[in-house]
Amino acid sequence: MARLAAVLLLSMLPAPGLAAQRDPAAIRQQLDGVVPAALARHKVPALSLALIRDGRIDVVAAWGAQGGGQPATPNSLFNVASLTKPITAEVALRLASTGRIDLDEAMAAHWLDPDIKDHEWRNRLTARLALSHQTGFANWRRQTGGQLRFRFAPGTGYGYSGEGYEYVGRYLQAKTGEGLDALAGRLIFAPLAMASTSHTGQAWFAGRIAAPSHDGAPLPPVIAAQPTASDDLYTTAADYAAFLASLIRSEAVTPDLASQRATVHADQTRQMCNQRAPATCPARAGFGLGWQVLDFAGTRFLMHTGNDRGEFTFAYWSPDTREGGVILTNSNVGGLAIIDALPALDLDPRFAAYLKAVAEN
Incomplete structure (x- = not known):
């Protein structure tokens, strides 16, 4: 691609x-x-x-x-x-600009995927790492046996990952109490007509x-x-x-x-x-x-x-x-x-x- x-x-x-x-x-x-x-x-x-x-x-x-x-x-x-993906990233940046989220907060404080709930690296995941494709996840969990797994430690390398974006999307919803579509609508789609x-x-x-x-x-x-x-x-x-x-x-x-x-x-x-x-x-x-x-x-x-x-x-x-x-x-x-x-x-x-x-x- x-x-x-x-x-x-x-x-x-x-x-x-x-x-x-x-x-x-x-x-x-x-x-x-x-x-x-x-x-x-x-x-x-x-x-x-x-x-x-x-x-x-x-x-x-x-x-x-x-x-x-x-x-x-x-x-x-x-x-x-x-x-x-850039729309999701912008939702996160606009929330961070108003102090609603912290890009460097451990996402596990609000969202933790059951597949990695006991993994030692779970608290390393942040929105910043997800938005820059540094979570360590494969693109899709179907590539790792149908479960979310780390291929490398978060923040130690690059790996394009749709799963990373889905993770940050769930974090944003859990942190704010608003769905991703509602957040995008309020912060981006409505203001820009x-x-x-x-x-x-x-x-x-x-x-x-x-x-x-x-x-x-x-x-x-x-x-x-x-x-x-x-x-x-x-x-x-x-x-x-x-x-x-x-x-x-x-x-x-x-x-x-x-x-x-x-x-x-x-x-x-x-x-x-x-x-x-x-x-x-x-x-x-x-x-x-x-x-x-x-x-x-x-x-x-x-x-x-x-x-x-x-x-x-x-x-x-x-x-x-x-x-x-x-x-x-x-x-x-x-x-x-x-x-x-x-x-x-x-x-x-x-x-x-x-x-x-x-x-x-």
């Missing part, structure tokens, strides 16, 4: 500064000329995107077929898969879901009955971009926590730069709080992908350049359509060089 995300981003690199010279109407016109062919080539039913410049949304568009004979529109709802975003199925989903597909074959939508912290959020590109724009503007978090969000907590610089030209590597890279962070000597880019059986989604933003974007597809190979369809969106040359090195290795 990381390789595909890197290749995806490479497709957005014509000449540095080119996109900045175009107005939103020109960008939309170029996309209209290439996206439909890209969707057809890779059998991706639909793609929707929203782009941000200077902390504000300036392009929102959709192409292709939503399903059921309906065209995709900016109102189409997509399952964003693991792009759910994200009226088309939900962790669980809603009556207003009717006629709006971009039906998922796997290698061109349609799949039934996965709609959660209970909110999950790591997956299956439904939203529109414009709604998720509103979330990204809020992060760029550092809203509702303290300056210290905003800085911590964009700071590497789980360092992966050596692994991510292995066998690549040193000149293309970021000064530091790894996971921050909810986001993968690439720090190019002070210019930071934060990104995350989502990739389930019937979806591929991608989001990025920079607190330094104040740009960002979200691209949603309803296909497991949606990243391939993006590679072909979006050559006009440029990125910082240092970011571009690193991503090119990733794609070539």
Whole structure:
């Protein structure tokens, strides 16, 4: 998934500064000329995107077929898969900003999974470690015999883990007495007017879901009955971009926590730069709080992908350049359509060089 995300981003690199010279109407016109062919080539039913410049949304568009004979529109709802995780992380940061939680508190004081209730490492688990993928858990407990088990001591290494996010989600509910969906609604969705975003199925989903597909074959939508912290959020590109724009503007978090969000907590610089030209590597890279962070000597880019059986989604933003974007597809190979369809969106040359090195290795 990381390789595909890197290749995806490479497709957005014509000449540095080119996109900045175009107005939103020109960008939309170029996309209209290439996206439909890209969707057809890779059998991706639909793609929707929203782009941000200077902390504000300036392009929102959709192409292709939503399903059921309906065209995709900016109102189409997509399952964003693991792009759910940054929402959970932001709930935690906004609670911490008001003193409702402490990111370094032992979560066991409020939530303790029965599978590890007697383990010597149970009190090492904190929200900070969960949000930066340092819990020591596998991605899913089905990978460890159906039980939650530690693969390494919390805080001693990196291991991408949906279970870690589910753990912090249960901690937040136990600590505050509010469900994750209620917390997200109160702290993020309502303030940002994200009226088309939900962790669980809603009556207003009717006629709006971009039906998922796997290698061109349609799949039934996965709609959660209970909110999950790591997956299956439904939203529109414009709604998720509103979330990204809020992060760029550092809203509702303290300056210290905003800085911590964009700071590497789980360092992966050596692994991510292995066998690549040193000149293309970021000064530091790894996971921050909810986001993968690439720090190019002070210019930071934060990104995350989502990739389930019937979806591929991608989001990025920079607190330094104040740009960002979200691209949603309803296909497991949606990243391939993006590679072909979006050559006009440029990125910082240092970011571009690193991503090119990733794609070539």
